[in-house]
Amino acid sequence: MTAAKRCDVLIVGGGIAGASLGCLLAARTNADVVIIEATDRLGGRARSVPFAGSSIDCGLHALLLGKRSSLFAMGRTITSGLSTRPLGASIYRNGQTLKLFGKTPVSLLTAEGFNPISLLMPTVRALRAGSPKSLYRISLDEFCRRFGVQDSARDFLKCLSIGLVVNADYGSVSVGELLAFLALSARRAGMLGYPRGGWNSIWTRFTDILNARAELRLREKLKEIRFDGKKVVACETDKGTYAPKRLVLAIPPQSIERQGLLPAESLDEDTRKRIGGCRMTYGLNVDLLIDGGDVPEDVIFTLDVPTLALAPTKASPELLPPGQHILTVFAPLGTEPISGDDANARADALVELYDQIVRGLKDRIVDRKVSVLPATGAEATVEFNYLDLPPIRCASIENLYMIGDWVKVRGVGGERAFASALKCYRMFRSSAG
Incomplete structure (x- = not known):
């Protein structure tokens, strides 16, 4: 032995x-x-996985x-x-794309339609109603309803919940998680990024x-x-x-x-x-090879259909021929994965949605890859x-x-x-x- x-x-x-x-x-x-x-x-x-020569x-x-x-x-x-390479973020709402934040926490102060101070008083009122830990027991929907959160601040927190907590039902996310992330970002002097x-x-x-x-x-x-x-x-x-x-x-x-x-x-x-x-939570990942034109620099969030999109080749443009880009669209699925025809149908709907945001997107897609991936170990x-x-x-x-x-x-x-x-x-x- x-x-x-x-x-x-x-x-x-x-x-x-x-x-x-x-x-x-x-x-x-x-x-x-x-x-x-x-x-x-x-x-x-x-x-990282191979796709379209990149x-x-x-x-x-x-x-x-x-x-x-x-x-x-x-x-x-x-x-x-x-x-890491820094990422800004925008929100698509009511037919418009508005800047949420740039590549540093300071950019929150200049966000379009959002003033971070508008979260201060609702948070103070919530803390007066309970301890700091109580914020982890309040859903985002309940927090906004009970403590008078402005619509722009509510939408901002919902976008964070899509991208950071990876939950398909963003209204049920603990508001403590989202506020803690903002505090952590400010304390560590940085917002979001991906490995360069x-x-x-x-x-x-x-x-x-x-x-x-x-x-x-x-x-x-x-x-x-x-x-x-x-x-x-x-x-x-x-x-x-x-x-x-x-x-x-x-x-x-x-x-x-x-x-x-x-x-x-x-x-x-x-x-x-x-x-x-x-x-375990899951996400639908749709990678699109785009020929011609450009793709957004920012992560784009949408709220009607909780999704986000980013351009992973912005950090390494030499991986693709000039004029080609990859746009990745990500949709949280919660704890129930999908597959086969359901995944492809959902991917088609996401492409239609982002064709409204990035005009002419569908006509420039030359390849795509659809996959359902584990997103995080804790919901x-x-x-x-x-x-x-x-x-x-x-x-x-x-x-x-x-x-x-x-x-x-x-x-x-x-x-x-x-x-x-x-x-x-x-x-x-x-x-x-």
């Missing part, structure tokens, strides 16, 4: 969170780190900009050259770091976690057995539950309830929000940690996943010190 491989940290999952934590530990500590990933590459849902990013993974963003901290800590050069440019760097300073094992899947009381003592995969001092699960909560990796008797009731409450509704997310360190298993966009860290989308890796890394460094 082959002896279990001992290691300081075993990370299961090579998505944003798992790959980031592995690189942080490999680059900045002497820990013996092993990272296993079931697929043949890093990145998880955040990846490479485009899949799905929606919003990042914050600025020198206090999680991605900037990652670059400063492990490798140079990680950066695409996600694959990041994963290429991370793969090099892990291959040089850690043990990266692709195409390897976790099968069982063994416990001795309240401690992980071994992990069995389809290729071997590990005996880690610390185990980090960087996989979706649905995978944890489906595979029965954490038996009910091993978890305290609160953690079990929080993991069980996480629900931030009033019934399930930040307050209900599980903590990074498991309360009932002393050497078990969980990271990803579904654990209790501030942020949205990809930013939350990076932030969870940074927070876990700092916990390890603190305990080592």
